[in-house]
Amino acid sequence: MAEQVTINQDGSAAVESDGVRRRDFINIAAVSFAGVGAATVLIPLITQMAPSKDVLAQASTEVDISAIAPGQTIKTVWRKQPVFIRNLTPAEITDAEGVSVDALRDPQSLADRTVDGKTNWLVTLGVCTHLGCVPLGAAQGEVKGEFGGYFCPCHGSHYDTAGRIRKGPAPTNLLVPEFSFLSDTVIKIG
Amino acid sequence: MSFSWAKHYEPKTDLTKWLDQRLPLPRLVYGAIGAGYPVPRNLNYFWNFGVLAGIALVMQIVTGIIMAMHYAPNALVAFDSTEHIMRNVNWGWMLRYAHANGASFFFIVVYIHIFRGLYFSSYKAPREMIWLLGLVIFLLMMATAFMGYVLPWGQMSFWGAKVITGLFGAIPLVGEPIQTWLLGGFAPDNAALNRFFSLHYLLPFVIAGVVILHIWALHIPGSSNPTGVEVKTESDTVPFHPYYTAKDGFGLGVFLILFCSVLFFAPNYLGHADNYIPANPLSTPAHIVPEWYFWPFYAILRAFTFDFFIVPAKLLGVLAMFASILLLFFLPWLDRSPVRSGNYRPLFKIFFAILVLDVLLLGYLGGAPAEEPFVMMSQLASAYYFAHFLIILPIISKIEKPKPLPFSITDSVLGKDSIGTAGGPALQPAE
Ligand code: HEM
Numbered sequence: 001m002a003e004q005v006t007i008n009q010d011g012s013a014a015v016e017s018d019g020v021r022r023r024d025f026i027n028i029a030a031v032s033f034a035g036v037g038a039a040t041v042l043i044p045l046i047t048q049m050a051p052s053k054d055v056l057a058q059a060s061t062e063v064d065i066s067a068i069a070p071g072q073t074i075k076t077v078w079r080k081q082p083v084f085i086r087n088l089t090p091a092e093i094t095d096a097e098g099v100s101v102d103a104l105r106d107p108q109s110l111a112d113r114t115v116d117g118k119t120n121w122l123v124t125l126g127v128c129t130h131l132g133c134v135p136l137g138a139a140q141g142e143v144k145g146e147f148g149g150y151f152c153p154c155h156g157s158h159y160d161t162a163g164r165i166r167k168g169p170a171p172t173n174l175l176v177p178e179f180s181f182l183s184d185t186v187i188k189i190g
Numbered sequence: 191m192s193f194s195w196a197k198h199y200e201p202k203t204d205l206t207k208w209l210d211q212r213l214p215l216p217r218l219v220y221g222a223i224g225a226g227y228p229v230p231r232n233l234n235y236f237w238n239f240g241v242l243a244g245i246a247l248v249m250q251i252v253t254g255i256i257m258a259m260h261y262a263p264n265a266l267v268a269f270d271s272t273e274h275i276m277r278n279v280n281w282g283w284m285l286r287y288a289h290a291n292g293a294s295f296f297f298i299v300v301y302i303h304i305f306r307g308l309y310f311s312s313y314k315a316p317r318e319m320i321w322l323l324g325l326v327i328f329l330l331m332m333a334t335a336f337m338g339y340v341l342p343w344g345q346m347s348f349w350g351a352k353v354i355t356g357l358f359g360a361i362p363l364v365g366e367p368i369q370t371w372l373l374g375g376f377a378p379d380n381a382a383l384n385r386f387f388s389l390h391y392l393l394p395f396v397i398a399g400v401v402i403l404h405i406w407a408l409h410i411p412g413s414s415n416p417t418g419v420e421v422k423t424e425s426d427t428v429p430f431h432p433y434y435t436a437k438d439g440f441g442l443g444v445f446l447i448l449f450c451s452v453l454f455f456a457p458n459y460l461g462h463a464d465n466y467i468p469a470n471p472l473s474t475p476a477h478i479v480p481e482w483y484f485w486p487f488y489a490i491l492r493a494f495t496f497d498f499f500i501v502p503a504k505l506l507g508v509l510a511m512f513a514s515i516l517l518l519f520f521l522p523w524l525d526r527s528p529v530r531s532g533n534y535r536p537l538f539k540i541f542f543a544i545l546v547l548d549v550l551l552l553g554y555l556g557g558a559p560a561e562e563p564f565v566m567m568s569q570l571a572s573a574y575y576f577a578h579f580l581i582i583l584p585i586i587s588k589i590e591k592p593k594p595l596p597f598s599i600t601d602s603v604l605g606k607d608s609i610g611t612a613g614g615p616a617l618q619p620a621e
Contacts, residue, residue, distance in 0.1 A: 030439070034439070034443075043281075044280070044281035044284055044285065045252070045256065047280045047281060048256055048259070048260075048279055048280050048281050048282065048285060049259070050280055052260070052274070052278040052279045052280060052282070053277065053278040053279075053280075054274065054278040055278075
């Protein structure tokens with residue numbers, strides 16, 4: 001296409017020399033503009049389903065741990081999910097530290113999963129990393145699995161005393177949420 | 191149906207051929223809003239408003255479904271959950287404002303659409319069914335908007351629900367039981383709120399269904415046009431796509447600019463501050479008014495302050511209000527003039543303008559307090575409204591001498607306004 005003459009509906013003629021019709025340009029510009037606009041509208045339509053501000057405001061929990069004796073676990077709730085706070089006995093700590101980290105499915109030492117100098121405080125989500133059931137082993141008298149930690153009854157995942165996956169289908173260790181000690185007896189999760 | 195020169199859909203690829211034999215959806219679209227639907231070439235911008243109404247309906251459904259994800263239709267928490275949408279939900283404020291102002295813009299668009307029909311007599315044969323279905327849509331829209339306004343459970347919501355269901359209380363003998371039944375109680379409460387939410391969610395889809403019938407009925411004769419002269423030859427029409435998709439697209443752009451200006455810069459301008467006060471069954475707001483789009487009807491309702499023979503004022507007002515809309519169902523048979531377009535009806539044009547002013551005045555009066563001189567003015571304006579349709583229109587149809595009509599749409603476009611010229615040379619649009 002070299003030079004092209006277009007007769008418009010009102011009878012006037014538009015001559016273009018470079019082969020691109022003015023109407024093509026207007027078309028592409030208009031449709032792109034509308035397309036960008038429509039795509040922008042999708043942002044609010046989609047993000048409205050993300051957690052709202054009141055939900056995010058509940059994203060941290062403070063827990064008093066002074067009453068948890070060695071060997072005891074309590075369940076608490078953080079972001080509507082169960083959290084296990086466990087005061088490990090010296091034997092359980094030795095157990096956990098005796099495992100060769102490299103042999104684990106999700107290699108982590110007890111020290112990696114606890115706070116320096118307070119290795120007896122194991123804080124994990126009570127949510128099996130397989131499909132989300134709550135593992136047993138926190139409450140008195142529940143089975144703790146073959147490795148003395150937690151056992152998920154849904155599909156048989158066994159966790160050890162550091163909450164690490166040792167046997168069964170779960171892919172990773174029980175998640176350790178972000179937490180810190182506000183004092184010796186109070187921790188803040190999240 | 192379409193004109194004999196309508197282009198037919200021809201699938202080009204193997205995939206579209208395969209699809210065409212199994213689910214000819216592309217064929218349907220092509221024939222309904224594509225190049226296969228010939229449309230009068232002379233439609234002006236008033237013919238944009240049907241498509242705009244359809245888009246407004248879709249916007250209401252989308253924003254509404256989203257808000258239903260966050261709203262709780264329970265009298266204890268409805269108000270708080272609305273505030274939750276405004277403050278906590280991501281973009282919730284925008285979605286709610288878009289829904290509330292979207293309702294207003296929907297009504298603006300539909301009112302223009304209706305008055306377009308009144309001026310160009312689009313309701314006349316063979317388009318009566320389009321008009322009647324349009325009126326059904328309009329009634330459904332009013333019911334939907336009313337119930338939606340109740341959901342935030344503010345003061346205006348509560349008292350609106352009470353007053354509007356009270357209209358049914360005016361019916362002799364069975365009125366009060368009907369009102370109690372509608373509310374599921376003696377005053378608006380949880381039962382009423384729950385059923386209003388359920389129906390408010392349902393009715394837009396019923397509207398969408400009736401819109402499909404409306405457009406189906408439209409596609410039988412095709413659109414009318416500003417001359418009111420029916421399509422005669424191919425040169426009277428252009429394909430819907432690209433001509434009217436482009437024109438509707440441009441109109442949509444203008445509409446969205448206006449909509450966004452209000453949405454982002456004056457989102458509460460069309461609303462009422464009292465609805466940010468939680469519902470209180472023990473105290474009525476001093477000045478209770480419905481949303482602006484109900485004002486003309488509200489003015490007619492309040493115009494009846496006197497009993498007439500044995501009919502009490504309360505019942506008269508309700509009857510008049512419903513009659514003002516029901517009357518429009520008979521319009522195709524009240525206006526006997528054979529000429530459609532107001533452009534060719536000198537007398538009709540004047541009275542049409544007066545009707546528009548009358549309805550605007552009624553709108554103003556409906557929003558004004560129920561005191562003099564507004565009450566008396568409402569009475570006069572209401573009387574004129576009915577007189578226009580029942581007396582003036584039939585008389586005009588008889589005595590008016592219409593201006594000569596163009597022979598065809600093509601002739602009118604090319605400026606040959608005299609009767610009897612043969613169809614001008616067909617001007618092909620630029621390809
Ligand atoms: C949700 C509401 C509505 C939608 C989506 C809608 C849609 C449409 C569309 C797309 C058209 C064709 C384009 C146009 O002429 O503007 C149309 C035509 C028409 N509509 Fe509506 N409409 C609605 C409400 C109404 C109402 C309330 C009335 C009257 C009471 C009405 C009466 C008509 C008439 C008479 C025509 C034919 C106009 C002509 O061909 O000259 N519509 N409508």
